[in-house]
Amino acid sequence: MIRLDSIGKQNGKQIVFIEASATLLKGEKVGLVGPNGAGKTTLFRLITGEEAPDEGQVSVDRGITIGYFSQDVGEMAGQTVLAAVMDGAGPVSTIAAELRELEAAMVDPDRAHEMDAIIERYGEVQGRFEELDGYSLEGRAAEVLAGLGFSQEMIDGDVGKLSGGWKMRVALARILLMRPDVMLLDEPSNHLDIESLIWLEAFLKNFDGALMMTSHDRAFMNRIVNKVIEIDAGTLTSYSGDYEFYAQQRALADKQQQAQFERQQAMLAKEIAFIERFKARASHAAQVQSRVKKLDKIERVEPPRRRQTVAFEFQPAPRSGEDVVSLKNVHKSYGARRIYDGLDFHVRRRERWAVMGVNGAGKSTLLKLVTGATEPDGGSVALGGSVKMAYFAQHAMEVLDGERTVFQALEDAFPQAAQGSLRSLAGCFGFSGDDVEKRCRVLSGGEKARLVMAKMLYDPPNFLVLDEPTNHLDIATKEMLIAALANYEGTMLFVSHDRHFLAALSNRVLELTPDGIHQYGGGYTEYVARTGQEAPGLRN
Known part of the structure; x- marks a missing residue:
C-alpha cells in the first residue's frame, strides 16, 4: 500500500533520514518508535505528501485513502460536536453535503428548468452515499464519540467550548469515523482516560485497514501492533511482532553489538601493542607491516548507540508516622x-x-x-x-x-x-x-x-x-x-x-x-x- 524507498530528508542542519526504507501493507498495524526528535512526525508528513523527501521516493497505491490524526487539531467552533465529527469524516461527508445541496435545489422554484439534471445527479450521489454506508453515519458518529468518553450533552454542545484535550478527541473521532484505508495516528492515547483507551484499543484491533501509530502508552501499543518500525540515527528498521518483542530484540541486538565491539577492541589493542613493541626492529619489519595493513582493512564495529535514558534514585525520605x-x-x-x-x-x-x-x-x-x-x-x-x-x-x-x-x-x-x-x-x-x-x-x-x-x-x-x-x-x-x-x-x-x-x-x-x-x-x-x-x- 505504502512504500518508502531510500528516503533522504534534512531539516535545516539536522539529518532526519539517510537512505531509509520501509513498507506498510494492508492489515498491518505498525508501531512507530524512536527518541523524541527522531523524525516520527516527519515520516507521517512524508506519507501524506505534506512534505517531500530530498532523495528517494514515497509511493502510495492509487485510490488509497489516508486519515492522519496529529496533535495540531486547528480551530473548531460554531458547530455541534456531532456535526464537526461528521463533517470531517472524509469522502462520505463531502457526498452528504452535496446531497443536502441537491435536496435544496429540488424544492427551489428558480431551478425548475434544471430539474431533470438535478434528479439524475441526485440518484448518482445517493447511490455513492449508500455504498459508503452514509445513512448510518450519524449513528456511527455518536457511537465513536460515546466510546471516546463524550456525554450526550457534550455531543449536542458547541465544539468551540471544549478544552484542548476534548478537541483532540473530536479530531480523533473524525479519523475513526472516516474509516480510511490507512490510518496514521500520532499519539492517539494522549488526553484519553483509561475507559476511552480500552475502547480505542478494541476499535483499532478490529480495524481492517492498515495502521501506523506512535504512542507513549506501552500497554496500549503492545496490545495493538503486530510490527514495529524504529527510527534511529536516520535509518528505519522493521521488527515483526508486538512492542514487547521489539524491546527484547532491541536489547538483544545491543548486547550482541556490545560484545562484538569489546572483542574487536581487545583484538585491536593486542595488534597495536605488537606493532608498538616491534616497529623499531628490522627483524620484525615484515610482520609489523603486515599487521598495519591488516588493521587498515578491518571494518570497525561501532558500540551500540546509548539511548538517552534517565536514571533517578531517591535519597532516603524521613520516616512518617503510621x-x-x-x-x-x-x-x-x-x-x-x-x-x-x-x-x-x-x-x-x-x-x-x-x-x-x-x-x-x-x-x-x-x-x-x-x-x-x-x-x-x-x-x-x-x-x-x-x-x-x-x-x-x-x-x-x-x-x-x-x-x-x-x-x-x-x-x-x-x-x-x-x-x-x-x-x-x-x-x-x-x-x-x-x-x-x-x-x-x-x-x-x-x-x-x-x-x-x-x-x-x-x-x-x-x-x-x-x-x-x-x-x-x-x-x-x-x-x-x-x-x-x-x-x-x-x-x-x-x-x-x-x-x-x-x-x-x-x-x-x-x-x-x-x-x-x-x-x-x-x-x-x-x-x-x-x-x-x-x-x-x-x-x-
Whole structure:
C-alpha cells in the first residue's frame, strides 16, 4: 500500500533520514518508535505528501485513502460536536453535503428548468452515499464519540467550548469515523482516560485497514501492533511482532553489538601493542607491516548507540508516622453536583493507593482534599505526624516562570544546593548539555512535567500525591519514573490512566463508582483479576 524507498530528508542542519526504507501493507498495524526528535512526525508528513523527501521516493497505491490524526487539531467552533465529527469524516461527508445541496435545489422554484439534471445527479450521489454506508453515519458518529468518553450533552454542545484535550478527541473521532484505508495516528492515547483507551484499543484491533501509530502508552501499543518500525540515527528498521518483542530484540541486538565491539577492541589493542613493541626492529619489519595493513582493512564495529535514558534514585525520605492521612465523614459538592457524601478513607505508611473512577467521579477532587488544595464542605481531613508531602498536579506545570531557565528554576527551588548537584539532577531528568539553559516558556509538555518532577523529588517527601504524572512523558522517561518509584520507601496516592504504571506501583485500589466507593487490598493487577474489568467504567 505504502512504500518508502531510500528516503533522504534534512531539516535545516539536522539529518532526519539517510537512505531509509520501509513498507506498510494492508492489515498491518505498525508501531512507530524512536527518541523524541527522531523524525516520527516527519515520516507521517512524508506519507501524506505534506512534505517531500530530498532523495528517494514515497509511493502510495492509487485510490488509497489516508486519515492522519496529529496533535495540531486547528480551530473548531460554531458547530455541534456531532456535526464537526461528521463533517470531517472524509469522502462520505463531502457526498452528504452535496446531497443536502441537491435536496435544496429540488424544492427551489428558480431551478425548475434544471430539474431533470438535478434528479439524475441526485440518484448518482445517493447511490455513492449508500455504498459508503452514509445513512448510518450519524449513528456511527455518536457511537465513536460515546466510546471516546463524550456525554450526550457534550455531543449536542458547541465544539468551540471544549478544552484542548476534548478537541483532540473530536479530531480523533473524525479519523475513526472516516474509516480510511490507512490510518496514521500520532499519539492517539494522549488526553484519553483509561475507559476511552480500552475502547480505542478494541476499535483499532478490529480495524481492517492498515495502521501506523506512535504512542507513549506501552500497554496500549503492545496490545495493538503486530510490527514495529524504529527510527534511529536516520535509518528505519522493521521488527515483526508486538512492542514487547521489539524491546527484547532491541536489547538483544545491543548486547550482541556490545560484545562484538569489546572483542574487536581487545583484538585491536593486542595488534597495536605488537606493532608498538616491534616497529623499531628490522627483524620484525615484515610482520609489523603486515599487521598495519591488516588493521587498515578491518571494518570497525561501532558500540551500540546509548539511548538517552534517565536514571533517578531517591535519597532516603524521613520516616512518617503510621497514619499518613485520614478523611472522616467528608462531604464535597460543586454547585448541585455532589461528589462525596460522608467519605471515610485512611492511608497508612508505605501504602500505594491507585484511585480509579470515570471522568467526574471525583479522583482529582480527592487528591485536592488530601493536599489541602480544596476544603471539604463537611467532615475532616487530617495529616498524620511527621508527614512531608509533595503534590504533582496538572496545573503545577502552568505556574513555572516562563522567563527562568531550567537550571534557574532548580536553583530557585534549592538555593543551598551545589551547582554540580543540580546539574546532575537536571541530567537525571533528561536535561543535558545546553538543555538546562532553555527557558521554561519554550519547554514541551513532557519537558515541563520532567522539570516539575525533578523539583518535587530532589528533597524527598515521604508522601507523594500524583495526579496523572505520566501525561506527556515518553516511554523511556516513564520507565525511569517507575523504576525510581518502585524503590521509593514512602507512601503514595495517585491517579493514572497508564496501566503499566498502575500495575507496577499500586498495592491498594480505591474505586469510585456511582454505586459507592470500594477499597481493594492488593494492587491494580489483583483488582483486574477480582473485578474482571480493567477500569470501573467498563462494568456491565
